[in-house]
Amino acid sequence: MxxxxxxxxxxxxxxxxxxxxxxxxxxxxxxxxxxxxxxxxxxxxxxxxxxxxxxxxxxxxxxxxxxxxxxxxxxxxxxxxxxxxxxxxxxxxxxxxxxxxxxxxxxxxxxxxxxxxxxxxxxxxxxxxxxxxxxxxxxxxxxxxxxxxxxxxxxxxxxxxxxxxxxxxxxxxxxxxxxxxxxxxxxxxxxxxxxxxxxxxxxDLKPFIERKLFLVNMGHATTAYIAFLYEEPTIQSALENPDIETFVRGTMHESAQYFVENFDVSQDEMNDYIEKIINRFKNKNISDNIFRVGRAPLRKLGQNERLSKPTQELRRSGLPTEHLTVAIAAGFLFDNPEDEESVKLQNLIEERGIEKAIVHVTGLENDDICQAIQNNYTKLKEKNDLLSIVNQ
Missing domain, CATH: 3.40.50.720 (NAD(P)-binding Rossmann-like Domain)
Structure with missing residues (x-):
């Protein structure tokens, strides 16, 4: 064959x-x-x-x-x-x-x-x-x-x-x-x-495609964007920080509610899947550079992508998105001069301001979500205390 x-x-x-x-x-x-x-x-x-x-x-x-x-x-x-x-x-x-x-x-x-x-x-x-x-x-x-x-x-x-x-x-x-x-x-x-x-x-492939995009890819990108703020070089080193791991885990648990709401899957199943993903990310035999994982932020922050789409779906259902809006804000702060999309993103923010950049890149139309992302962007620029931002 x-x-x-x-x-x-x-x-x-x-x-x-x-x-x-x-x-x-x-x-x-x-x-x-x-x-x-x-x-x-x-x-x-x-x-x-x-x-x-x-x-x-x-x-x-x-x-x-x-x-x-x-x-x-x-x-x-x-x-x-x-x-x-x-x-x-x-x-x-x-x-x-x-x-x-x-x-x-x-x-x-x-x-x-x-x-x-x-x-x-x-x-x-x-x-x-x-x-x-x-x-x-x-x-x-x-x-x-x-x-x-x-x-x-x-x-x-x-x-x-x-x-x-x-x-x-x-x-x-x-x-x-x-x-x-x-x-x-x-x-x-x-x-x-x-x-x-x-x-x-x-x-039915949809649950598997979306589970991979909205949990695995979302969690991976989130870790990279938060790691950048903490000046951690790899996904593995970032997750050695308890605050980062707690935040990433919280982001994934928020996104998991989309699957509990829309597919025949239990909370326990999603919890087990999240633990499996976290353990994969923490594999010490891997040195996964954050700039590789976080590259192409314009695409990864896009309307139907790993961060914006679950945020939008959860907000429609009246479910929490506090962690996700922080993760998206962190993506707008991802600044890698060697990444063409990252350079374009930072230029867009400088030319049009963060408010218009958020709407343009994410395609999110909910004013409350966009405002939350903008507020979190400002807070992240001022300090890196993730847990206090989420818990405010």
Missing amino acids: LALHFGAGNIGKGFIGYLLNKTGYDVCFVDVDQEAIDRFNETNRYHVELLDDAETTETVSPVSALNSLNQQEEVINRIQHADVITTSIGVHNLHRIAGTLANALLQRITWNHNKLDIIANENAINASSTLQAEVEKHVSPEEMEEILSLVSFPNASVDRLALSKEGADYETALVEPFYEWVINEKEMGNHDLPPIYGATYVN
């Missing part, structure tokens, strides 16, 4: 490619890093090192790789022959591969009548649907109908911290022991292939 995966980055190597290989697939990566591509093809393997106390290392093989820039025909050929196609290139880059996919799929369906699933594993809601929409831009409605008779775009939710380590001989991915790959089974077209090792198949 052949799996074609777009994106040979940390998630591609340490998560998606790793599990596809365990399922029995020969994995071919498509990327633009020629040095990495050459290493894949020379060794036909790479290493995955677990960030656990035992420093467990596994070898993933056989693997190969293609360059999407100068091996277009080979990539198209692999698309036509693949048994499954996956991505982890970032949701904003999906449009870059859509034309190649469209071209290859039109050729594929003329002779290969096997069903094909294309799963975009990006840190976004319904990324596969986004990829499908991008493919549609390159074909006529009639051609897209033909493609969809054989090709499906099941959505997925993915969760695993993946880093990398430089090595002269092999590609090596560093990953936390925990992972979660949830796939919408109802949207799949090919049910003849074996289930992907370690993946969970569900009929």
Whole structure:
């Protein structure tokens, strides 16, 4: 069986490619890093090192790789022959591969009548649907109908911290022991292939996507933004501070009420899940730089994103948002001159003022929420006593 995966980055190597290989697939990566591509093809393997106390290392093989820039025909050929196609290139880059996919799929369906699933594993809601929409831009409605008779775009939710380590001989991915790959089974077209090792198949993906975004991603970003105010370099060092841990935990418990209110999940289940997340964040085998985690604040503070969306939903239900409005305020104070979005955010605040910046970036229309964020922004600039701000 052949799996074609777009994106040979940390998630591609340490998560998606790793599990596809365990399922029995020969994995071919498509990327633009020629040095990495050459290493894949020379060794036909790479290493995955677990960030656990035992420093467990596994070898993933056989693997190969293609360059999407100068091996277009080979990539198209692999698309036509693949048994499954996956991505982890970032949701904003999906449009870059859509034309190649469209071209290859039109050729594929003329002779290969096997069903094909294309799963975009990006840190976004319904990324596969986004990829499908991008493919549609390159074909006529009639051609897209033909493609969809054989090709499906099941959505997925993915969760695993993946880093990398430089090595002269092999590609090596560093990953936390925990992972979660949830796939919408109802949207799949090919049910003849074996289930992907370690993946969970569900009929309703929304609770899993939102749980990951509004709890894991939200908690991670919150920790980074608060850590910046406390001048802590990593997520792990920040959570050694009891005040920061207490605050992050409080923020996650607020967001968890959205799930208790809207899905068939108990408070005890959410409490257990929060403890699991906190323990993941505190893993001392990981050194997770706050500037990596907090990067792109314009996106992460956006209307339908990890901080603003649960705040809005909770306020509509009349539920507390004291911690969340502080976390959002901290995001507006995140100032990294090497991060393009951070620079734009600080320029926006300087040019238009914090009040207008909050409305512009978050899209929040509730005056009470925006006022709370603005008040917390002012308080955080004056002092870093998180708990007193929340308890006022």
